[in-house]
Amino acid sequence: MPDVPSPTVDEWRAALARFVTVIPHTRELGLEVVSVAPPTVTMCQPWRDDLLGDVERGLVHGGVLSLLLDTACGSAVLCGLPRPEVCPTLDLRVDHYRPAVAGKPIWVEARVLQVTASMVFTEGRVWQEPGCTVARGIGNFVRLGERNTPEGFAEALFEEVNHD
Amino acid sequence: MTEGFHDAAWLARTRAQGDVAAWLERLPYARHIGVTASPDAGGDGLVFRLEPHQHNIGNILLPALHGGVVAAFMETAGTLDLMLSAREPRLPRIVDFSIDYLRTARVVPTFARCRLLREGRRLANVQVTAWQESEDQPVATARLHLVLGVPEPSDA
Numbered sequence: 001m002p003d004v005p006s007p008t009v010d011e012w013r014a015a016l017a018r019f020v021t022v023i024p025h026t027r028e029l030g031l032e033v034v035s036v037a038p039p040t041v042t043m044c045q046p047w048r049d050d051l052l053g054d055v056e057r058g059l060v061h062g063g064v065l066s067l068l069l070d071t072a073c074g075s076a077v078l079c080g081l082p083r084p085e086v087c088p089t090l091d092l093r094v095d096h097y098r099p100a101v102a103g104k105p106i107w108v109e110a111r112v113l114q115v116t117a118s119m120v121f122t123e124g125r126v127w128q129e130p131g132c133t134v135a136r137g138i139g140n141f142v143r144l145g146e147r148n149t150p151e152g153f154a155e156a157l158f159e160e161v162n163h164d
Numbered sequence: 165m166t167e168g169f170h171d172a173a174w175l176a177r178t179r180a181q182g183d184v185a186a187w188l189e190r191l192p193y194a195r196h197i198g199v200t201a202s203p204d205a206g207g208d209g210l211v212f213r214l215e216p217h218q219h220n221i222g223n224i225l226l227p228a229l230h231g232g233v234v235a236a237f238m239e240t241a242g243t244l245d246l247m248l249s250a251r252e253p254r255l256p257r258i259v260d261f262s263i264d265y266l267r268t269a270r271v272v273p274t275f276a277r278c279r280l281l282r283e284g285r286r287l288a289n290v291q292v293t294a295w296q297e298s299e300d301q302p303v304a305t306a307r308l309h310l311v312l313g314v315p316e317p318s319d320a
Binding site for chain 1: 191232235265
């Protein structure tokens with residue numbers, strides 16, 4: 001077993017903050033990890049103009065919401081397993097309840113609903129104003145298993161944390 | 165009146181000219197990830213292209229494109245393809261989106277082609293297939309439902 005017995009919520013937050021910073025696309029966008037309470041993660045995308053899809057009406061590109069849901073659901077998977085494994089997205093479904101609007105941060109929360117031997121089932125929610133859901137996502141992830149997870153994957157997630 | 169999607173005359177004109185580039189110019193996030201479109205050499209539709217920008221990477225170990233970026237690319241392709249192939253100028257608004265990831269998307273150019281499976285009076289169903297080296301080995305398939313909005317007539 002790895003040297004990551006039971007990370008605290010602060011260690012998880014630091015580990016996932018590092019995870020989204022290592023991913024070039026989310027680093028570029030400046031996505032922030034707000035809190036982690038396994039198996040739930042909350043992230044916040046600060047406003048920036050290149051998130052727009054409809055400049056005239058000031059609406060966010062729908063694809064940004066898919067991106068945030070995929071990232072948040074995938075991060076929830078990491079902290080929802082007994083120990084982190086590499087889990088590619090099998091499929092993702094996004095329901096657009098209302099458009100997200102320009103100038104405000106975009107929040108996303110995701111959690112693991114069920115873990116089986118081969119799959120991790122997740123769901124996520126996007127909002128800008130509390131209680132006012134912008135989009136809902138369902139993401140299913142494949143467990144490649146410990147054998148197909150690179151050695152040191154779990155340890156690498158917490159590397160910086162443990163060295164603090 | 166500013167030119168743009170909500171100007172019915174502008175929308176009709178760019179559509180008649182097949183000027184998808186003018187539409188993409190007005191989609192900052194699609195520009196950010198590097199989406200372009202060109203006429204399909206072997207047919208009458210469009211082939212969309214996603215640039216393999218470094219900032220589109222989601223997995224540095226493989227490396228592979230971010231699944232969410234591939235999703236955003238396919239949503240953009242499906243929406244613009246519908247705007248071009250719909251019976252009349254329409255402003256589609258996405259209702260729901262579903263994507264199946266079939267293979268790892270490597271950091272190379274990605275292409276997409278769309279099929280309008282149903283165009284009703286209010287709703288459309290668009291299927292999108294994305295591939296890299298070979299079209300018969302798709303990296304993902306996606307499906308969009310969109311509401312067809314009617315653009316405002318210009319007040320000019």
